[in-house]
Amino acid sequence: MAESPTLLLDLGHVLREARTDNRLSQEELGLRTGVHRNYIGGIERGERNPSVTAIATLADELGLKLSELFARLEDSRADERPGPAR
């Protein structure tokens, strides 16, 4: 598999940020989406590899298009990219 091992960690970080921006607890987001709060916690910690529909459900409730969610993720990775050698 070619994907970076940090993909799920980065996804979790972006999701958690979007959730707290929406002033929702994991429990509240869970109640609104039907996704169990423990599962949301696992995604946010990068421990779960959610399906496309699960992530779409969460993004939708957080007012984000999937393209926006992944653009945020890609931006956060670009920020972490090492700069030129010092």
Added chain:
Amino acid sequence: MAESPTLLLDLGHVLREARTDNRLSQEELGLRTGVHRNYIGGIERGERNPSVTAIATLADELGLKLSELFARLEDSRADERPGPAR
């Protein structure tokens, strides 16, 4: 769950288009990514709900960022949106 029931069909359509744009068969894409060709076929037909890492692996091999892949999907849905009543 709030996601549209057509999400997986639309995702499959966008993936198939990206694969054929890259002049790859399902088998070739499978060999390059380690994702079984039958599973790729299932995704393209909208029968599978792939994980984030599976879709990231396929998108990566097809030269697409996830944000681009989902933007294409969202654009295709916007095209299908019904116009004003006639």
